[in-house]
Amino acid sequence: MRIVVLNGSPKGELSITLQYVLLIRKKFPEHQFKVFNVAQEIRKLEKDDGAFKEVIDEVRASDGVIWSFPLYFLLVPSHYKRFIELVFERGAGEAFSGKHAASLSTSIHFFDHTAHNYINAICDDLDMRYVGAFSPHYHDLMKEAERERLILFARHILRAIESNAPTHKSFAPLLRSGFEYQPGPAPASVPVGDKKVLILTDGEKGQVNLERMVQKVRQSFAGQAEVVNLHDVDIKGGCLGCLLCAYDSRCAYSGKDGYMEFFNSKVKTADVLVLAGAVRDRYLSSRWKLFFDRSFFNTHIPIMMGKQIGFVISGPLRQIPNLREILEGWGEGQQANVVGFVTDECEDSVELDALLLRLAEQLVQFAVEGYRRPVTYLSVGGRKIFRDEIWGGLRFVFQADHRFYSRHGVYDFPQKRYRMRAIVAVMMLLTKIPRFRDEFRRRTKVEMVKPYQKLVERA
Numbered sequence: 001m002r003i004v005v006l007n008g009s010p011k012g013e014l015s016i017t018l019q020y021v022l023l024i025r026k027k028f029p030e031h032q033f034k035v036f037n038v039a040q041e042i043r044k045l046e047k048d049d050g051a052f053k054e055v056i057d058e059v060r061a062s063d064g065v066i067w068s069f070p071l072y073f074l075l076v077p078s079h080y081k082r083f084i085e086l087v088f089e090r091g092a093g094e095a096f097s098g099k100h101a102a103s104l105s106t107s108i109h110f111f112d113h114t115a116h117n118y119i120n121a122i123c124d125d126l127d128m129r130y131v132g133a134f135s136p137h138y139h140d141l142m143k144e145a146e147r148e149r150l151i152l153f154a155r156h157i158l159r160a161i162e163s164n165a166p167t168h169k170s171f172a173p174l175l176r177s178g179f180e181y182q183p184g185p186a187p188a189s190v191p192v193g194d195k196k197v198l199i200l201t202d203g204e205k206g207q208v209n210l211e212r213m214v215q216k217v218r219q220s221f222a223g224q225a226e227v228v229n230l231h232d233v234d235i236k237g238g239c240l241g242c243l244l245c246a247y248d249s250r251c252a253y254s255g256k257d258g259y260m261e262f263f264n265s266k267v268k269t270a271d272v273l274v275l276a277g278a279v280r281d282r283y284l285s286s287r288w289k290l291f292f293d294r295s296f297f298n299t300h301i302p303i304m305m306g307k308q309i310g311f312v313i314s315g316p317l318r319q320i321p322n323l324r325e326i327l328e329g330w331g332e333g334q335q336a337n338v339v340g341f342v343t344d345e346c347e348d349s350v351e352l353d354a355l356l357l358r359l360a361e362q363l364v365q366f367a368v369e370g371y372r373r374p375v376t377y378l379s380v381g382g383r384k385i386f387r388d389e390i391w392g393g394l395r396f397v398f399q400a401d402h403r404f405y406s407r408h409g410v411y412d413f414p415q416k417r418y419r420m421r422a423i424v425a426v427m428m429l430l431t432k433i434p435r436f437r438d439e440f441r442r443r444t445k446v447e448m449v450k451p452y453q454k455l456v457e458r459a
């Protein structure tokens with residue numbers, strides 16, 4: 001069989017994910033696996049119709065497609081996202097239609113599920129037959145049991161293609177609305193005081209609702225509120241995945257484009273950030289993805305700490321909970337306060353005016369009060385993953401992270417809580433005595449709530 005592998009790593013042949021594919025290729029010599037480095041070659045694919053057509057023709061002639069990619073900021077890299085946009089823009093979807101597909105990524109498991117949901121949804125939109133996802137930790141290839149798991153996965157995929165297995169679509173097609181937002185007269189503005197407000201948008205000509213929503217939210221702030229269009233920021237290209245930044249947060253693009261200067265001078269210094277964009281396929285645009293990916297020069301340091309963030313989105317966000325989770329996960333993971341989302345889905349201009357004003361009010365109010373809502377699993381889970389990865393195998397690579405984590409108490413492993421450890425050790429011993437154990441089990445509920453009850457009484 002002929003399998004096309006769409007390699008989404010900007011590192012091309014040096015991709016770790018690709019090594020998983022190459023192992024599969026070795027184990028199944030009876031099948032042909034043709035690899036296209038579509039992320040690394042994205043500039044060429046954008047400019048050279050012939051090169052793009054070559055990939056699409058191979059897809060058309062293939063029996064199945066493997067979407068192979070590294071996780072970048074809770075999704076696929078911006079270059080890969082751009083490739084997917086090109087497929088839709090150039091009407092090349094018919095080449096994918098009806099083909100069986102699978103996704104394979106490597107990562108440290110931080111929001112790998114959202115990236116695979118995205119590719120699954122793209123496959124459903126392309127009318128492909130999505131068979132499944134394989135998402136190992138990038139180091140798993142070194143373990144025999146994990147290699148066996150990979151081969152079993154490949155066998156399962158190849159069998160599904162051979163037998164023309166039926167597949168289930170997980171994501172319903174998106175319904176787009178024709179609503180046109182007509183903003184009302186300028187509302188009473190929210191005084192921003194000494195807070196710095198930055199509104200980032202990727203608005204393009206013709207995105208009427210997005211443009212008007214950005215204008216409206218801008219008008220809602222009285223005082224300094226700067227609007228920057230990401231298309232006006234000098235960004236030469238996507239993250240190269242080179243990890244030059246890991247030692248001291250310096251990017252390979254330093255001095256070559258304006259992204260770092262823009263990010264350091266505008267984004268990092270803002271108290272309030274409004275991120276505005278339009279839904280494009282199952283995410284925002286690849287320009288937005290470029291913004292997120294290139295911020296990796298800050299590695300795993302939560303640079304949005306303490307900022308208030310609001311999202312203003314044009315398009316069917318309610319139908320894409322995966323996208324909402326990605327945006328919230330990014331904001332929370334950065335230790336910012338995600339204040340809320342406003343979209344044009346209410347299809348009512350008066351209501352939309354009010355929602356945008358309310359968002360502006362809350363952003364400023366929370367910035368003044370220093371309010372941050374309690375974190376959820378999105379942040380707690382991520383923090384623990386990064387803590388363990390940087391403490392472990394990645395410390396010598398990500399030395400900037402290690403220095404930051406050491407200074408800021410991110411290494412909060414429980415073993416340093418000596419009092420708690422002593423209590424736990426004594427309790428463990430006591431529960432070995434049957435009478436104590438029975439009494440303890442009987443009183444667990446009452447004893448657990450006691451300290452909290454006392455606190456409420458005293459308050």
Ligand SMILES: Cc1cc2nc3c(=O)[nH]c(=O)nc-3n(C[C@H](O)[C@H](O)[C@H](O)COP(=O)(O)O)c2cc1C
Nearest residue numbers: 009015016017070071072073074107108109110138
């Ligand atoms: C810009 C950037 C963003 C990343 N974002 C994530 C992420 O969101 N989640 C995750 O688990 N790993 C993330 N990683 C780690 C990569 O996914 C991981 O190192 C992967 O194995 C690289 O694969 P490759 O060699 O095929 O490019 C990121 C790495 C880079 C360079």
